[in-house]
Amino acid sequence: MSADTLSAPPRAVRFRGALLPLALFALLAVVPFVAGALGQPFYVSLFTRIMIFAVAALALDLVLGYGGMVSLGHAAYMGVGAYAIGILSFHGVDSGWLQWPLGIGAAALAALVIGALSLRTRGVYFIMITLAFAQMLYYTANALSTYGGDDGMTLWGRSSFSGLVKLSDARTFYWIVFAVLALSYLGLRRVVASKFGRVLRGCKENERRMAAIGYNTALYKLAAFVLSGALAGLSGVLLANHTEFVSPAYMSWVRSGDLIVMVVIGGLGTLHGPIAGAVLVLVLEEVLSKLTQHWWLIFGPLIVLTVWRAKGGVVRLFGGRA
Amino acid sequence: MTLLLVERLAKSFGAVAATRDLSLDVAEGSIHAVIGPNGAGKTTLVAQLAGELRPDAGHVLFDGRDVTRLPVHRRVRLGLARSFQISNTLLSFSLLENVALAVQARHGHSFRFWADASRDGRINAEALAVLQTVGLADRRDRLASEVSHGERRLLEIAIALATGPKMLLLDEPMAGVGPEEGQRMVEMLRTLRGRVTILLIEHDMDAVFRLADRITVLVYGRAIATGTPDEIRADAAVREAYLGEEDDELVA
Numbered sequence A: 001m002s003a004d005t006l007s008a009p010p011r012a013v014r015f016r017g018a019l020l021p022l023a024l025f026a027l028l029a030v031v032p033f034v035a036g037a038l039g040q041p042f043y044v045s046l047f048t049r050i051m052i053f054a055v056a057a058l059a060l061d062l063v064l065g066y067g068g069m070v071s072l073g074h075a076a077y078m079g080v081g082a083y084a085i086g087i088l089s090f091h092g093v094d095s096g097w098l099q100w101p102l103g104i105g106a107a108a109l110a111a112l113v114i115g116a117l118s119l120r121t122r123g124v125y126f127i128m129i130t131l132a133f134a135q136m137l138y139y140t141a142n143a144l145s146t147y148g149g150d151d152g153m154t155l156w157g158r159s160s161f162s163g164l165v166k167l168s169d170a171r172t173f174y175w176i177v178f179a180v181l182a183l184s185y186l187g188l189r190r191v192v193a194s195k196f197g198r199v200l201r202g203c204k205e206n207e208r209r210m211a212a213i214g215y216n217t218a219l220y221k222l223a224a225f226v227l228s229g230a231l232a233g234l235s236g237v238l239l240a241n242h243t244e245f246v247s248p249a250y251m252s253w254v255r256s257g258d259l260i261v262m263v264v265i266g267g268l269g270t271l272h273g274p275i276a277g278a279v280l281v282l283v284l285e286e287v288l289s290k291l292t293q294h295w296w297l298i299f300g301p302l303i304v305l306t307v308w309r310a311k312g313g314v315v316r317l318f319g320g321r322a
Numbered sequence B: 001m002t003l004l005l006v007e008r009l010a011k012s013f014g015a016v017a018a019t020r021d022l023s024l025d026v027a028e029g030s031i032h033a034v035i036g037p038n039g040a041g042k043t044t045l046v047a048q049l050a051g052e053l054r055p056d057a058g059h060v061l062f063d064g065r066d067v068t069r070l071p072v073h074r075r076v077r078l079g080l081a082r083s084f085q086i087s088n089t090l091l092s093f094s095l096l097e098n099v100a101l102a103v104q105a106r107h108g109h110s111f112r113f114w115a116d117a118s119r120d121g122r123i124n125a126e127a128l129a130v131l132q133t134v135g136l137a138d139r140r141d142r143l144a145s146e147v148s149h150g151e152r153r154l155l156e157i158a159i160a161l162a163t164g165p166k167m168l169l170l171d172e173p174m175a176g177v178g179p180e181e182g183q184r185m186v187e188m189l190r191t192l193r194g195r196v197t198i199l200l201i202e203h204d205m206d207a208v209f210r211l212a213d214r215i216t217v218l219v220y221g222r223a224i225a226t227g228t229p230d231e232i233r234a235d236a237a238v239r240e241a242y243l244g245e246e247d248d249e250l251v252a
């Protein structure tokens, strides 16, 4: 065995590890066709929403599952991305070429500032401070009376891309979100296995050790936080386009909690886990909330059961390490 | 030539003075042992030299540079690395990866987001060479959580070595290892002599007197004596304050 193949797992193991992600993406790929066959366009919209949240859950997993940073404010970055679209649209800027980079950039900037301040703290204090900053953004959005205040505001329409693609078409939009999710997933797979990712995983396990071998751990964690914020911002950009509406509720801490639930239920520190988690949580929410308005009474115990029976998330029930 | 110079270092934890007016110099290429009873302040000294603890007073000069206020990772980059008294490895990483991460840190920044780190042949080869130095090459794919206590002690040193240090601060490398593995450790440290300067904290007197060029005796945070092994053996204050009951062992 040569030195450069030392840690690569055998082909069979890698193949088995790829089965579940493939199945997930296959499921998402057939949705528009099934919805078309059943005459249920609603499913296209539901799964668009699911994939948008899956992108945000992936973003959260980078800091939570790989970096060990429990951010309880990730909905805020989604919200910043969404509001960037809303505000630009309000002022008549509907070009996606401008809107999208600005939305992502604004979320990254928010994550940079919040991350730089929060990462000075540890453990439960970190959770509290990320929550506090998210709440500040939430109340700021509430106070933006020009942009609808606590009612939120309806957009003029979806982003335009010089007539290249029409986002207003539900199916086209579905495939764009699908592509964003797939690229985020594949990109993050590279990132977590890269030198950067290895340092990040090391920091999660033992930050003191990482400093003792020469890493400026705070800098690497901050970089992950900003990357994560940017990706969450992109998911917010998609969400604003999907609903053609933005409101402070996008940033509520309940949303942030939902994202954590998706990541933890699906499988912390695996990348297909958060996608599975988003599907599971939002489908269950959809189904259960039709049955009863007290759907959390059913959903709560389900979470407890999953976390208890399937430590490490549902995707680990299917075997394979990650 | 002096590589590490410690000047009038002091550190207290509330009422406990863990380091008192401590001065020390370690010559380049030498093995300098620091001995002292439990709670004498040895680990506290290492923590201040490594940069984890900020001293209340005094200076640390390394390689001609005042590093007293530098953070841990900057000191490591200058060539000052430590091992931990209680093994402190990445338990869910393989031995090779534990060492590879240290090699990776030496190779410059890690803002590389795309290529698979585990397939970096150059880093893996260097990491493997270091594992060979400590005799762990055949365990390279084991997780750090899976290997024996003694092997983890060796891994501690391999990780520190892989940072490419000018100087190693070893905090009781033989803590809790059996006589055979202790022997292995002494042999390994002997091979490092001259290549790396070592500050060795150790309770095993046998090992200390065999390895050290100079010894400093620490009692209640104060250096009560510094000298060659022979001088320390003969030092009356040392015998009285610390070595009393171990007299026989020392003379033997």
Ligand SMILES: Nc1ncnc2c1ncn2[C@@H]1O[C@H](COP(=O)(O)OP(=O)(O)OP(=O)(O)O)[C@@H](O)[C@H]1O
Pocket (backbone or CB within 6 Å): B013, B016, B017, B018, B036, B037, B038, B039, B040, B041, B042, B043, B044, B045, B085
């Ligand atoms: N973080 C801390 N807070 C308070 N007191 C501390 C702290 N660290 C060490 N001490 C105290 O400082 C003194 C020196 O401790 P230190 O761990 O440096 O001793 P040591 O020589 O390494 O002992 P041992 O041989 O047991 O490893 C002890 O009295 C210890 O209780």
Ligand SMILES: [Mg+2]
Pocket (backbone or CB within 6 Å): B042, B043, B044, B085
């Ligand atoms: Mg100690």
